[in-house]
Amino acid sequence: MFGKTKQERRDEKAEMQSANKRKFKLTVGDVVFNIINYSVFGLFTLLCIFPFYYIFINTISDNQMVSRGLINFFPEGLHINNYIAILQLREVGNAIVVTFGRAVLGTAVMVVASSFIAYLMTKDVMWGKKFWYRFTIITMYFNAGLIPWFLTMMMLGLTNTFMAYIIPGLVAPFNIILVKTYIESIPAELEESAHIDGAGLMTIYWKIIWPLSKPILATIAIFGAVSHWNSFVDSLILMNNAPELHTLQHRLYVYLNRSSNLAAMMQSGGGATTASAALAGVTNVRVINYTISMVTVLPILVVYPWMQRYFVKGIMLGAVKG
Amino acid sequence: MKESLASRGIYIFLRLVIVLSAAMMFFPAINPARLTERINRNMSLFTSAVAYNSLISELGREINRGWVNETNFVILFISSLILCIGIGLTCVCGCLSVGNIKCKKRGNFFGLIGGATQALGLTGILISYLNMNNNSSDFERLSPMFPSGYFLFCGIAAVVFISSLIQIFLLRKEEKEAVFEIEAKYRTFLMFLPFAALLFVFSYLPLWGWRAAFVEYTAGMPMTMDDFVGFKWFTFLFNDPGTQRDIVRVLQNTLAMSALGLSTSWVAMAFAIFLVEIRNGPFRRFVQTLSTVPNFISWVMVYAIAFAIFSTDGFINSFLSTIGALDGAGRNYLMGDNLIWLKMLGWGMWKGLGWSAIIYIAAIAGIDQQLYEAATVDGAGRFQKMWHITLPGLMSTFFVLLLLSIAGILNNGMEQYLVFENASNTQRITVLDLYIYQRGIEKGLISISTMIGMLKSLISVTLLFAANKASKWIRGESII
Numbered sequence: 001m002f003g004k005t006k007q008e009r010r011d012e013k014a015e016m017q018s019a020n021k022r023k024f025k026l027t028v029g030d031v032v033f034n035i036i037n038y039s040v041f042g043l044f045t046l047l048c049i050f051p052f053y054y055i056f057i058n059t060i061s062d063n064q065m066v067s068r069g070l071i072n073f074f075p076e077g078l079h080i081n082n083y084i085a086i087l088q089l090r091e092v093g094n095a096i097v098v099t100f101g102r103a104v105l106g107t108a109v110m111v112v113a114s115s116f117i118a119y120l121m122t123k124d125v126m127w128g129k130k131f132w133y134r135f136t137i138i139t140m141y142f143n144a145g146l147i148p149w150f151l152t153m154m155m156l157g158l159t160n161t162f163m164a165y166i167i168p169g170l171v172a173p174f175n176i177i178l179v180k181t182y183i184e185s186i187p188a189e190l191e192e193s194a195h196i197d198g199a200g201l202m203t204i205y206w207k208i209i210w211p212l213s214k215p216i217l218a219t220i221a222i223f224g225a226v227s228h229w230n231s232f233v234d235s236l237i238l239m240n241n242a243p244e245l246h247t248l249q250h251r252l253y254v255y256l257n258r259s260s261n262l263a264a265m266m267q268s269g270g271g272a273t274t275a276s277a278a279l280a281g282v283t284n285v286r287v288i289n290y291t292i293s294m295v296t297v298l299p300i301l302v303v304y305p306w307m308q309r310y311f312v313k314g315i316m317l318g319a320v321k322g
Numbered sequence: 323m324k325e326s327l328a329s330r331g332i333y334i335f336l337r338l339v340i341v342l343s344a345a346m347m348f349f350p351a352i353n354p355a356r357l358t359e360r361i362n363r364n365m366s367l368f369t370s371a372v373a374y375n376s377l378i379s380e381l382g383r384e385i386n387r388g389w390v391n392e393t394n395f396v397i398l399f400i401s402s403l404i405l406c407i408g409i410g411l412t413c414v415c416g417c418l419s420v421g422n423i424k425c426k427k428r429g430n431f432f433g434l435i436g437g438a439t440q441a442l443g444l445t446g447i448l449i450s451y452l453n454m455n456n457n458s459s460d461f462e463r464l465s466p467m468f469p470s471g472y473f474l475f476c477g478i479a480a481v482v483f484i485s486s487l488i489q490i491f492l493l494r495k496e497e498k499e500a501v502f503e504i505e506a507k508y509r510t511f512l513m514f515l516p517f518a519a520l521l522f523v524f525s526y527l528p529l530w531g532w533r534a535a536f537v538e539y540t541a542g543m544p545m546t547m548d549d550f551v552g553f554k555w556f557t558f559l560f561n562d563p564g565t566q567r568d569i570v571r572v573l574q575n576t577l578a579m580s581a582l583g584l585s586t587s588w589v590a591m592a593f594a595i596f597l598v599e600i601r602n603g604p605f606r607r608f609v610q611t612l613s614t615v616p617n618f619i620s621w622v623m624v625y626a627i628a629f630a631i632f633s634t635d636g637f638i639n640s641f642l643s644t645i646g647a648l649d650g651a652g653r654n655y656l657m658g659d660n661l662i663w664l665k666m667l668g669w670g671m672w673k674g675l676g677w678s679a680i681i682y683i684a685a686i687a688g689i690d691q692q693l694y695e696a697a698t699v700d701g702a703g704r705f706q707k708m709w710h711i712t713l714p715g716l717m718s719t720f721f722v723l724l725l726l727s728i729a730g731i732l733n734n735g736m737e738q739y740l741v742f743e744n745a746s747n748t749q750r751i752t753v754l755d756l757y758i759y760q761r762g763i764e765k766g767l768i769s770i771s772t773m774i775g776m777l778k779s780l781i782s783v784t785l786l787f788a789a790n791k792a793s794k795w796i797r798g799e800s801i802i
Contacts, residue, residue: 033704037596041609048613048676051627054637058630069640117517126510132518139525142783145775146736146755147762148531155350156523157369157376168524171517201509230620233737237763249622253741256622256629286635293626300618308611311618312680 118179352471401446411436421504437483594682613676
């Protein structure tokens, strides 16, 4: 490279430019293809986000206009009274606390338990390791079914208790595979040197494995939190006699199903006095549904853009099976 | 350094007994604390010891009227708790028994204490029982019973106590082992043990619930072998005309929707192939980010969106009326079973397409760039490169996912169909999972729905193994 003359370099440059031109010269076919490609993807993306936008503008627009169906593309008469009214509903406030609580607590114990199990599963010295690993992983592919699961939960006295949200999800086989694969990629020398320095199993786990596997732990934590936030079936099946433990999704489902009943209740002004007082300003069932939907989905929409790389990393790692 | 044969033999026996006793805490049929028939039949010893409210949930009237003194139940509750603590202590004994001599000695100590504690708890239960018999004016109204599991627990307490006592004499004198030590082999295993127990309880114990498929089950009653009906429910599935019609219809829906999903599984791959053709980086990232958002919302939320867009006064109708294209009242597009399978497919794709594409995008990134360069030199066009390089590069990923979805052909999940179901489309939308839910949970027909669920699980797992075999045969690699 240093031996090249100015002339040679100039020639090279010219050649590269012409090559680039050749590469970037668009034919008519390319242009047509690009137009179609861009518009199809643009349209699909619009399809994915417009509903959220539509619901959102309907919750912050003038309720009279919403009920007449006039808010289609742009909000009008901005106000946040709907949100204030909804958050004052005791049921909804309760559901938010329960859902948030299970998301935080459930995710925390799941991450600690799964990463610790994954660490143990990298130890070949463990008695019957192969058997116990299979014992753990096979539960991912095979389960007894909904009814036996329900009967078991009933037998254990976990129905209508908050712990039913936390304990069954503690050992998550798929996450164990992810973390195990990750830990195996950490150089074994680190662990060995700590061992030589006299660190025990637990010390190595807390001081070396835990900090080094933080990226994958963040990934499983986010997946765990999202699935806790979105959980619905366990609340529906297990919490029959404990309405104060219903999750937000369950609450939304009930509202959507009974929206007509709610309207009747509020128009009569009787029934649950707290509800009717709080919702005095909100007379439209649609608006109530929209607002609860927005409250339900907003945390995910807000968190999502920041967490996206973790999500993507998760599925990439998931493709590499353990 | 090995212990004597007798000592080792007794330890193996002791550990087995301890594991058994720990498991027995969770079986309602042998609950030693069930002193009257008014205590729920589904209460296990463990539940009795941690949930006082459930223990007396069906006894409120009796206690309020003074038929029975509540103190008895408090004693019963505390005794159950003590019994459970005793079992916990013997578990510590079992764990320590795999260590060195010093550990074993301490373990025996725990064994003695644990056995004694269990005996204390069992005595408490007996006192509670006798007290109730003597002091309650109308005790007969509680239909008292002496729990069958009581003697079993007595036996276990005695065995643990005696074996621990024997071990104290059998063990060698302490040599120069000053520290507690358990071999790494067993230490790691003991650390895993609590999680193994959890897995057992939540993933393997439900298999025990399959026996509901072979008995005449009434909700709230325990399953006993008196109600054993053999394969009655199995034949019922095929002989009862109503159920048979249901099953045929539900299987039709399930298979149709799975088949639709399978036949469109290439769409995600196409999505990825065309997405990477977009050279504008920010726009590509924009599409990729926003098209994956729907994957992270729940099906309930998807239904809320469907409601906002397609219901009588949703977006479609209000937009049509704004531009004056709507005459009369709006239509509720969520009602009716017209094209419901396709609609469900559409919602599934709306939710999952962007996300399923990510795995293919990753696979495309892994394809060797030199292949494309060579093809360009040879004069291949855009579509030729897609067809001859990208597509073959994605085939193995596609194949694995396809096999997995074939294996899961009966598992559509129930959430999507549950939220979209209504009276006008229930005939065409009910899939197997939803049918089991409707039958078992909503209608309380436990036995028949357990039978259906069991058959479904067995068929699914067979399909999975078949798919795995097929994969090994075709690609030389397993998928699970």
